[in-house]
Amino acid sequence: MAxxxxxxxxxxxxxxxxxxxxxxxxxxxxxxxxTPSLADIFDxxxxxxxxxxxxxxxxxxEFEQYFFPSKNLIGKPKCHTHGIVTPADKENAQRLGRExxxxxxxxxxxxxxxxxxxxxxxxxxxxxxDFNHYSSNKALEISDMVHELRDGVAKMAEKMKLSGVLxxxxxxxxxxxxxxxxxxxxxxxxELNSMDHHDLLYCFRRDSNKIKNYLQILKCTxxxxxxx
Amino acid sequence: xxxxxxxxxxxxxKSVSSVRSSGSRQWTQHxxxxxxxxxxxxxxxxxxxxxxxxxxxxxxxxxLLLVVTHAKGTRxxxxxxxxxxxxxxxxxxTFTCWWEPxxxxxxxTTYALYYRKExxxxxxxxxxxxxxxxxxxxFNKNDTSIWVNYNITVVATNALGRTFSDPVDIDVVYxxxxxxxxxxxxxxxxxxxxxxxxxxxEPPHKADTRSGWITLIYEIRVKLEEENDWEMHLAGQQxxxxxxxxxxxxxxxxxxxxxxDHGYWSEWSPSSYVKVPDYFHREKSVWILITVFCAFIxxxxxxxxxxxxxxxxxFLLPPVPGPKIKGFDKQLLKNGxxxxxxxxxxxxxxxxxxxxxxxxxVEYLExxxxxxxxxxxxxxxxxxxGCLKCEGSASDSDSGRGSCDxxxxxxxxxxxxxxxEERQAKExxxxxxxxxxxxxxxxxxxxxxxxxxxxxxxxxxxxxxLPRYTSNQQGSLEMAKQHYLSDSLFPTSSTSSxxxxxxxxxxxxxxxxxxxxxxxxxxPHLLHPQAQAQRQLQARSDDNISSIGRKxxxxxxxxxxxxSTEYVEVERVNEEDMVLLQPVSGRCGDVEGYPEMPxxxxxxxxxxxxxxxxxxxxxxxxxxxxxxxTSSTVTTTQKxxxxxHSAMPVxxxxxxxxxxxxxxxxxxxxxTY
Numbered sequence: 001m002a003x004x005x006x007x008x009x010x011x012x013x014x015x016x017x018x019x020x021x022x023x024x025x026x027x028x029x030x031x032x033x034x035t036p037s038l039a040d041i042f043d044x045x046x047x048x049x050x051x052x053x054x055x056x057x058x059x060x061x062e063f064e065q066y067f068f069p070s071k072n073l074i075g076k077p078k079c080h081t082h083g084i085v086t087p088a089d090k091e092n093a094q095r096l097g098r099e100x101x102x103x104x105x106x107x108x109x110x111x112x113x114x115x116x117x118x119x120x121x122x123x124x125x126x127x128x129x130d131f132n133h134y135s136s137n138k139a140l141e142i143s144d145m146v147h148e149l150r151d152g153v154a155k156m157a158e159k160m161k162l163s164g165v166l167x168x169x170x171x172x173x174x175x176x177x178x179x180x181x182x183x184x185x186x187x188x189x190x191e192l193n194s195m196d197h198h199d200l201l202y203c204f205r206r207d208s209n210k211i212k213n214y215l216q217i218l219k220c221t222x223x224x225x226x227x228x
Numbered sequence: 229x230x231x232x233x234x235x236x237x238x239x240x241x242k243s244v245s246s247v248r249s250s251g252s253r254q255w256t257q258h259x260x261x262x263x264x265x266x267x268x269x270x271x272x273x274x275x276x277x278x279x280x281x282x283x284x285x286x287x288x289x290x291x292l293l294l295v296v297t298h299a300k301g302t303r304x305x306x307x308x309x310x311x312x313x314x315x316x317x318x319x320x321x322t323f324t325c326w327w328e329p330x331x332x333x334x335x336x337t338t339y340a341l342y343y344r345k346e347x348x349x350x351x352x353x354x355x356x357x358x359x360x361x362x363x364x365x366x367f368n369k370n371d372t373s374i375w376v377n378y379n380i381t382v383v384a385t386n387a388l389g390r391t392f393s394d395p396v397d398i399d400v401v402y403x404x405x406x407x408x409x410x411x412x413x414x415x416x417x418x419x420x421x422x423x424x425x426x427x428x429x430e431p432p433h434k435a436d437t438r439s440g441w442i443t444l445i446y447e448i449r450v451k452l453e454e455e456n457d458w459e460m461h462l463a464g465q466q467x468x469x470x471x472x473x474x475x476x477x478x479x480x481x482x483x484x485x486x487x488x489d490h491g492y493w494s495e496w497s498p499s500s501y502v503k504v505p506d507y508f509h510r511e512k513s514v515w516i517l518i519t520v521f522c523a524f525i526x527x528x529x530x531x532x533x534x535x536x537x538x539x540x541x542x543f544l545l546p547p548v549p550g551p552k553i554k555g556f557d558k559q560l561l562k563n564g565x566x567x568x569x570x571x572x573x574x575x576x577x578x579x580x581x582x583x584x585x586x587x588x589x590v591e592y593l594e595x596x597x598x599x600x601x602x603x604x605x606x607x608x609x610x611x612x613x614g615c616l617k618c619e620g621s622a623s624d625s626d627s628g629r630g631s632c633d634x635x636x637x638x639x640x641x642x643x644x645x646x647x648x649e650e651r652q653a654k655e656x657x658x659x660x661x662x663x664x665x666x667x668x669x670x671x672x673x674x675x676x677x678x679x680x681x682x683x684x685x686x687x688x689x690x691x692x693x694l695p696r697y698t699s700n701q702q703g704s705l706e707m708a709k710q711h712y713l714s715d716s717l718f719p720t721s722s723t724s725s726x727x728x729x730x731x732x733x734x735x736x737x738x739x740x741x742x743x744x745x746x747x748x749x750x751x752p753h754l755l756h757p758q759a760q761a762q763r764q765l766q767a768r769s770d771d772n773i774s775s776i777g778r779k780x781x782x783x784x785x786x787x788x789x790x791x792s793t794e795y796v797e798v799e800r801v802n803e804e805d806m807v808l809l810q811p812v813s814g815r816c817g818d819v820e821g822y823p824e825m826p827x828x829x830x831x832x833x834x835x836x837x838x839x840x841x842x843x844x845x846x847x848x849x850x851x852x853x854x855x856x857x858t859s860s861t862v863t864t865t866q867k868x869x870x871x872x873h874s875a876m877p878v879x880x881x882x883x884x885x886x887x888x889x890x891x892x893x894x895x896x897x898x899x900t901y
Contacts, residue, residue, distance in 0.1 A: 054490075057490065078347065088373040088374050088376060089372065089373060090320075090321060090436065093441070094439065206375055206399070209401055209490070213440075213441070216440035217439060218440075220438065220439055220440030221439065228437065228439070228440050
């Protein structure tokens with residue numbers, strides 16, 4: 001019996017010692033970590049934003065298909081991010097510069113965190129719609145993505161600053177500062193009907209496209225390579 | 229907001245009034261000039277008249293036109309509803325919208341495109357109607373805003389009215405359809421002897437991918453010139469692609485197209501042709517493969533053929549069937565070893581029990597013993613008689629008289645047999661004792677055709693006549709059994725190869741006993757009820773049996789009849805005129821003590837023949853006979869059948885039947901030496 005326990009202990013020790021250690025997450029760029037290069041970060045971020053846009057686009061088209069078959073809506077909704085000035089064409093975007101562009105991206109991302117969460121909650125609570133379960137999962141997904149992307153872009157900005165590509169004018173932007181809560185009162189707190197869902201999705205679809213595009217511009221101006 | 233069209237009626241009025249006014253003006257002018265010229269006045273007048281007439285005509289025509297149109301009714305109408313077909317942007321910086329005009333209502337119709345931007349109420353008209361062609365509106369860079377919703381409407385205007393199209397909302401970002409890729413270059417390259425195609429291209433020059441403003445993904449399609457199916461390849465964002473697995477010597481077409489992340493696919497680029505050079509080793513390998521495959525198939529076929537050669541041969545050249553003896557393997561005879569043959573014959577399951585008695589009966593040997601042949605032992609006359617008799621009875625109804633029918637043979641053999649008989653008789657006496665001891669069983673089964681005569685008279689003993697002669701029911705069974713014996717030994721076909729050499733017979737007499745209990749199809753002859761008829765029979769049978777060549781005839785039993793066979797001795801004849809036979813044994817019936825039966829115990833004394841042509845055999849009143857009570861009933865002992873017991877004289881292992889009869893089958897067992 002004693003031997004058995006000895007053996008067990010030895011095995012446990014061995015296992016612990018031989019366990020493959022996972023590389024620590026290098027959030028702060030510690031020494032000894034394998035930090036991804038700026039190009040890698042850019043790739044990841046752009047991939048993420050592209051995926052986010054794809055999902056939001058799908059959701060929006062689903063909504064349009066099921067709930068608003070007639071394409072002619074009375075009026076296009078006014079998005080709560082209309083306050084954020086975004087360049088509307090290439091020249092303006094190029095004229096803006098990297099720092100401002102990064103800032104715009106961050107602002108946009110910050111403005112969408114809460115509304116998406118609310119959208120998800122509202123969609124999951126709504127029992128009437130059959131397809132809502134599938135859609136609410138998507139809503140949750142994009143909600144998470146927005147948060148992750150925001151963090152990623154922030155890291156990217158940091159890295160750019162470190163490598164001297166980005167000026168120091170870009171400061172940390174708090175989510176509250178991005179969008180005044182008044183503008184968010186567009187949407188009723190708590191209960192959102194399907195119309196609101198549709199509007200939200202419409203707006204987010206566009207904004208995610210903007211984010212993606214700005215990131216691509218940023219990448220190609222910072223790191224001109226094969227992809228650009 | 230929109231300028232109204234001038235009504236045609238007003239214009240008409242205007243024109244009429246202008247005509248009138250012009251006419252009056254002219255009139256006034258001309259009037260002033262007529263003072264100096266009286267002759268020209270008339271000319272002037274004429275001219276004036278003509279002009280006026282023209283004008284009047286025009287007015288009249290116009291009026292007519294109006295009247296006509298009004299009389300016909302709705303020939304003109306306001307324009308039909310136009311529709312915006314599509315709007316496209318090639319590079320996400322400009323865009324164009326096309327519309328489809330409705331019916332023009334018969335009148336010249338003008339179209340105008342008006343748009344409104346999102347979050348603005350200002351209506352703008354299309355800046356450029358020409359650049360993009362007919363029924364189009366081109367928005368240049370200054371007028372294009374991305375991520376802004378445009379509300380576009382087309383208005384058709386004609387003399388009678390205006391018609392608005394349905395408004396369309398577009399966002400430029402979602403209507404991007406780039407131009408096809410440019411500078412598509414296709415080259416053939418080689419990789420370790422195997423060629424491949426490298427396709428490279430450039431994005432359309434208008435699309436700005438360099439700044440990252442637009443991101444394109446590409447797609448390539450390839451096909452052989454003569455085929456219809458394209459092979460698609462998605463290339464992603466790269467601008468170069470390799471295509472492998474090409475056909476040697478083939479001519480390929482390559483096309484490329486592109487698409488932004490969320491947008492429309494461009495048109496295919498113009499085809500680029502490329503010819504792949506012939507590469508020999510690939511074709512060669514194909515031929516090698518084919519050759520190997522064929523060889524393999526060939527080998528398999530050959531092997532199959534070899535395996536099935538026998539059956540194939542049988543199929544193509546079926547073998548000639550040979551004679552068959554029931555239960556007897558002719559291979560034994562072919563081998564030439566009589567021992568085996570003997571043993572086979574006296575096997576316990578021999579003769580095979582056939583359920584068909586009729587078959588056996590056919591084989592029945594009919595023996596006819598004429599009266600003259602009382603002393604058949606010394607004489608060989610019986611054969612002649614038999615021969616004669618046989619001849620005489622050509623018309624017998626018996627079915628199986630094969631050998632009897634062959635008269636010529638009969639005659640011939642009859643002569644031959646006589647001489648032999650005498651010789652053999654002497655021999656028989658000499659070897660009497662030997663015979664006893666040896667109890668030889670000779671396979672003088674002369675079933676051969678030349679011995680058909682012998683067969684006529686052979687087997688005087690045991691074997692019962694045909695059932696039709698039988699009055700005794702019991703006997704039939706026994707007879708049947710005997711039939712079996714006979715059958716097995718002497719099948720109807722006279723080509724039995726039973727015939728072993730006499731020499732063999734002698735020497736191998738000790739071998740497995742066997743019996744020539746064979747009967748041929750013989751007509752039952754009337755046997756003379758002689759006291760020694762049986763002997764005669766036996767003698768005859770001996771003769772016959774051994775005539776072919778039974779030199780040895782250790783048959784010391786019968787002098788004339790070289791007793792080469794064992795016989796079943798007729799023990800007695802019961803009340804029902806049945807001959808009871810017993811095996812030839814030393815004990816059974818004192819051989820020595822019977823002068824009448826020099827053959828000893830093998831023979832049964834025939835008492836007489838009754839009216840029904842039945843052979844009445846004398847019963848042996850001996851004590852010893854009980855031991856070997858091999859009595860088999862023979863009703864018509866026309867068929868002297870001799871059941872040879874190899875060891876019978878010595879031992880009396882007889883199976884006593886229920887009725888005192890003996891199953892000759894068991895009687896004729898192999899000698900146990």
